[in-house]
Amino acid sequence: MSEETHQLRCTECGARIAGTAVNSIFRCPDCNGLYDVIYPWSPLATSADVASGSNLPNPSALRWLWQERRTSTLPIDQSGVWRFRDLFPIVKNESIVTLREGNTPLYDLPRCAKIAGIDWLLAKHQGMNPTGSFKDTGMTAALSVAAQRGFEWVACASTGNTSAAMAAYAARGGLRSIVFIPEGKIAWGKLSQSMDYGALTIQLKTDFDGCVRVLTDLVTRFPIFLLNSVNPYRLEGQKTPAFEMLEQLEWQVPEHVIVPGGNLANGAALGKGFSEMHHLGLIPRVPKISIIQAEGANPLYRSLQENGGKQLIPVKANTRATAIRIGNPASWRKALRTLNATGGWCEQVTEQEIALAKAEIGAEGVGCEPASAVTFAGLKKLVAQGKITREERVVLVLTGHTLKDSQYTIDYHRNELLTEVEAAGASPLQQAQHAILRKPPVVLEADSDIVLRTLETHMKISSSVLPA
Numbered sequence: 001m002s003e004e005t006h007q008l009r010c011t012e013c014g015a016r017i018a019g020t021a022v023n024s025i026f027r028c029p030d031c032n033g034l035y036d037v038i039y040p041w042s043p044l045a046t047s048a049d050v051a052s053g054s055n056l057p058n059p060s061a062l063r064w065l066w067q068e069r070r071t072s073t074l075p076i077d078q079s080g081v082w083r084f085r086d087l088f089p090i091v092k093n094e095s096i097v098t099l100r101e102g103n104t105p106l107y108d109l110p111r112c113a114k115i116a117g118i119d120w121l122l123a124k125h126q127g128m129n130p131t132g133s134f135k136d137t138g139m140t141a142a143l144s145v146a147a148q149r150g151f152e153w154v155a156c157a158s159t160g161n162t163s164a165a166m167a168a169y170a171a172r173g174g175l176r177s178i179v180f181i182p183e184g185k186i187a188w189g190k191l192s193q194s195m196d197y198g199a200l201t202i203q204l205k206t207d208f209d210g211c212v213r214v215l216t217d218l219v220t221r222f223p224i225f226l227l228n229s230v231n232p233y234r235l236e237g238q239k240t241p242a243f244e245m246l247e248q249l250e251w252q253v254p255e256h257v258i259v260p261g262g263n264l265a266n267g268a269a270l271g272k273g274f275s276e277m278h279h280l281g282l283i284p285r286v287p288k289i290s291i292i293q294a295e296g297a298n299p300l301y302r303s304l305q306e307n308g309g310k311q312l313i314p315v316k317a318n319t320r321a322t323a324i325r326i327g328n329p330a331s332w333r334k335a336l337r338t339l340n341a342t343g344g345w346c347e348q349v350t351e352q353e354i355a356l357a358k359a360e361i362g363a364e365g366v367g368c369e370p371a372s373a374v375t376f377a378g379l380k381k382l383v384a385q386g387k388i389t390r391e392e393r394v395v396l397v398l399t400g401h402t403l404k405d406s407q408y409t410i411d412y413h414r415n416e417l418l419t420e421v422e423a424a425g426a427s428p429l430q431q432a433q434h435a436i437l438r439k440p441p442v443v444l445e446a447d448s449d450i451v452l453r454t455l456e457t458h459m460k461i462s463s464s465v466l467p468a
């Protein structure tokens, strides 16, 4: 498999170029549009492409091959991303840089399902990747392209997870990496990762959108491979959890998949994965993909409300879910295309709703970072609005591990997270739910009698308030 097996197609004007002909900012020189990677068998390929493409993937053969690779000891077969490499032949096998990413669990969340008022709820936990977020699935793909094309330097602007993933994969591949992060606005765990993996970490005195502006200028002046999600190869890796999810569900398609929205690439990546599977006959239909934004970082939601999605209305972003603190998302048109193609919705959720949802997911023993919890908060809203019905099967994509932002969790349990105004915005029911969920640490004398008395009191309280 090599570079010749794919092309890049501009999502705006449809112009097509060879993968190696792309410019350093991954935008069409004629219309500034972003690219999609296409193959002879893509839904967007022409009949000439299809005729020229040999060995088109066969659904039954693919399913068999993907299962077989599970028993292989080859690193690229053990990767839950590259195991599906037949559907994204973008690099030679020898160029692949892998940390055995993917292979993430699909958990059932029966208590959260009950809270939301539906029968069947699963979570695809992408936080269980090597660096603790879904970014690894895209980074292994795009970093491998950088390695194959001979780049020495790679870079990204990030709210923390992309930078952690990039730094790790660059280190594995022997490339050098530069990270741009907004000063003081990312979780410490994520910052520590890029340092640990040896990146040049630059904290800019701006927000994420400001970091993107600086980096976009820099890559036109220095030979750096840009690894933000405008790089379409990222999305090729990020589409593979769609394949893995369907395999885990024995090819039974759920009705809904819900993702958080930040720079708005991930929903589009999964949408591409589902639509390619549909086109190849692996699945009979695609699920609805819905995107949830934080109320303080809601440019797509606002644009849909105010102009039906014709123009993006950038916002000055502010949310404690720092991973999605993005006001001017690059991939908004791709996200919109996914919503329209699958029939999903875009919702927004408040800080208070995010905190509650995160604690509820945590209380199921699963846990996730705040940006991931918007999916569950959004699900509750979509059910309340009648857009998702009780019997429909829903998968939440949990994008980051709970340890990514432990300060948020500690602040929540100590009741130090929300302002008084935000807390007052909670309904009496929500306030009662918070009171049950909060588990601040208890400091006691090292005396077993005291501990026993505390335990008895605790048991009395919890048996009176715990849900059945």
Ligand code: F0G
Pocket (backbone or CB within 6 Å): 133, 135, 157, 158, 159, 160, 161, 162, 163, 229, 260, 261, 262, 263, 264, 265, 266, 267, 323, 324, 369, 371, 372, 399, 400
């Ligand atoms: N969830 C988490 C945990 C994230 O880190 C991000 C994005 C998203 C959701 C949103 O995904 O941007 O594709 O809509 N984080 C980026 C970063 C921006 O730099 O780590 P998206």
